[in-house]
Amino acid sequence: MFFIISFVLFFSIFQSSLSNEINLYTTRHYEADYEIYRKFQNITGIKVNVVSGKSKPLEKRIIEEGKNCKGDLFFLADAGRLYSAEKKNLFQKIKSSLLNEKIPTHLRNDYWYGITKRARIIFYNPEYINSEKIKNLNYEDLGNKEWNDSIAIRQSNNVYNQSLVASLIYNLGEKKTSEWLENFVNNFYKTPMGNDRAQILAVAAGEAKLAIANTYYYALMLSGKKGKSQQEAAKKVKPLFPNKNNRGTHINISGIGVLKHSPNKINAIKFLEFLVSEEAQIHLSKNSFEYPIVENIEIPEILKLISKEFKEDKDTPVEIYGKFQTRSFNLMLEKKWN
Ligand SMILES: [Fe+2]
Structure with a gap:
């Protein structure tokens, strides 16, 4: 009996450590966002599962799910909304020197990071x-x-x-x-x-x-x-x-925070770091016509003109x-x- 329980326990820990995915809750509905998620998946092998909706219902869902929430990341438009989610205790602090280096200080805080700018x-x-x-x-x-x-x-x-x-x-x-x-x-x-x-x-x-x-x-x-x-x-x-x-x-931002009970935190940070890569920044700006959050990234012709x-x-x-x-x-x- 003891061996069976140990085996089941070992197997479930083994399985969750292998879980090569992230769950992204997002209020954005751009097709271009999905293209960049697929690109991330192709490069890293980490599958991006998307739950999309409006900010208030998604916020409510995360709160109701509490510790059982499978969400890793929450993507929101407007710093005001990110702050609101932060104050409801939905995010956790993460450490990434890459994000701190690439995203200007006034476009992030300890709990969330600007990904694009408007x-x-x-x-x-x-x-x-x-x-x-x-x-x-x-x-x-x-x-x-x-x-x-x-x-x-x-x-x-x-x-x-x-x-x-x-x-x-x-x-x-x-x-x-x-x-x-x-x-x-x-x-x-x-x-x-x-x-x-x-x-x-x-x-x-x-x-x-x-x-x-x-x-x-x-x-x-x-x-x-x-x-x-x-x-x-x-x-x-x-x-x-x-x-x-x-x-x-x-200036305002679209930005992401890592959710408090994120089951795939390491993958989530990898994903955030990918979103500030030159490739992802160019892609997002080219398709949504927002400005890149990272300095000195090429912007599309229309944005240059205006x-x-x-x-x-x-x-x-x-x-x-x-x-x-x-x-x-x-x-x-x-x-x-x-
Ligand atoms: Fe908008």
Whole structure:
């Protein structure tokens, strides 16, 4: 009997040490992500099992599964969401000098790592607005009277907007941000609705003068991957990178943390390290039109064309988007940003 139990025990330990896989929970739905997972599998022999969904249900699932959660990694868009998962105690700290060396300090923390980067910028239609006149625009200027009834932006429950406001609280303080928000919300051209691409379309159609949206949506429209009519609309619109004469343009990330009860931690770290390799970074940027998280990686032609005036804010740690999220959201609601 003793021998049988020992054998079963030995066999199950032996089997789990051989388990050549990782379980990735992700909120991203890009086909290109799956291609890079397959590439990782081909190189290392480690199979990537993907569970995809929206951030809240996945978060809930991980919490409910607790110690039995088979997930190794959680991939989320926006530092605010990563921070939220961290505060719910979903992640564990890992050690990787490679990740620390390749990912700039302000784009990671002890629990999660930026994998790609995006900028939240302004779009305008040069048919209605003189490029010269607005070339030095700052986010702070969007509260000025001249932009009354002009600005297209999505709702306050959108995490990208909460992160943008959090970056203003960090840089200007809460009092100034609150004053700015009051005027900014007054400048909306209509009650916010729709996604980032809808805001760009409103500017293309001449309904709004300025739109705020993430860079990759615009690049995606320009690429033709969203159809001919969106491509034509995007061509009418120009990007403007705010705050280029001071702290630089607001940056956010898509990033990953290793889950607390990860059964395949070593493989998970290998996977993270693969995602910051030159090959993976080029692939992700080429297909999602996000910026590589690693410096000096070749970006696709469309991104090069639109990013000529891009000066990135490298002084604001993205972690503060999570820390200030509640304060940001409350301020936005207080100022009647729906
Ligand atoms: Fe997005």
